[in-house]
Amino acid sequence: MDAADLFKALSDPTRRTILDELQQSDGQTLFEICGRLIMKHGLSSSRQAISQHLAVLEEAGLVRTRREGRYKFHHLDTSPLRSIVDRWPFDKE
Amino acid sequence: MRTTVLRINITSVWVDDQAKALAFYTDKLGFVKKNDIPTGDARWLTVVSPADPDGVELLLEPDGHPAAPPLKKALVADGIPFTQFAVEDVHAEAERLKALGVVFTQEPTDLGPVVTAVFDDTCGNLIQIAAMK
Numbered sequence: 001m002d003a004a005d006l007f008k009a010l011s012d013p014t015r016r017t018i019l020d021e022l023q024q025s026d027g028q029t030l031f032e033i034c035g036r037l038i039m040k041h042g043l044s045s046s047r048q049a050i051s052q053h054l055a056v057l058e059e060a061g062l063v064r065t066r067r068e069g070r071y072k073f074h075h076l077d078t079s080p081l082r083s084i085v086d087r088w089p090f091d092k093e
Numbered sequence: 094m095r096t097t098v099l100r101i102n103i104t105s106v107w108v109d110d111q112a113k114a115l116a117f118y119t120d121k122l123g124f125v126k127k128n129d130i131p132t133g134d135a136r137w138l139t140v141v142s143p144a145d146p147d148g149v150e151l152l153l154e155p156d157g158h159p160a161a162p163p164l165k166k167a168l169v170a171d172g173i174p175f176t177q178f179a180v181e182d183v184h185a186e187a188e189r190l191k192a193l194g195v196v197f198t199q200e201p202t203d204l205g206p207v208v209t210a211v212f213d214d215t216c217g218n219l220i221q222i223a224a225m226k
Contacts, residue, residue, distance in 0.1 A: 025200070025202070028199070029171060029172020029173075029211070030171040030172055031173045031174070031199070031219075032199045032202065032211070035202070035204055035209065036204065039204035039206070039207070040204060040205055047171075070169045070170060071169065071170065071198050072171065072172070073198075
């Protein structure tokens with residue numbers, strides 16, 4: 001993962017909304033994520049488009065997928081964000 | 094001039110085992126058996142809601158076609174329910190089903206006009222329960 005992947009992933013409002021929803025409830029199926037985006041946020045993206053957004057987030061390390069038996073869940077991983085604060089620290093006391 | 098009105102009297106779920114499905118859909122979900130007619134190597138097996146015994150029947154249909162299992166598997170992997178049932182209170186129903194050992198892939202979720210949850214029917218499908226607010 002390089003910095004470009006991270007900033008590209010964060011640059012899209014739909015992808016930021018996906019992160020918001022995973023922050024609220026971690027470990028969601030693709031179906032649940034789509035339902036939340038459509039019903040709560042009025043987004044009209046197709047399931048395939050959401051799937052592609054998730055792939056970009058996963059590429060940037062912000063989302064991890066976990067297979068549990070026959071199900072696949074998506075989890076938020078905020079650890080890549082540390083590189084941003086390390087690069088531009090906001091607390092220099 | 095004659096007009097006809099089509100009525101929806103049946104819907105189906107593809108199940109991997111009819112006996113297991115009947116047990117799950119009656120013992121756990123609380124539906125009651127309506128029709129059970131031998132048809133060759135399978136059964137015409139339907140259940141109804143006790144709240145609407147003359148209403149729409151749910152056909153527990155064998156998933157014997159070779160294309161069915163891969164489709165079901167792909168839907169389950171993405172968390173997509175095969176069909177949906179209405180309940181009064183999604184949270185209460187989810188608690189009741191969990192106590193019976195039913196596995197949920199989506200916890201009760203408030204989606205604005207509707208609350209939904211998704212569980213595994215143990216016959217190769219995910220099922221959504223929903224309550225309009």
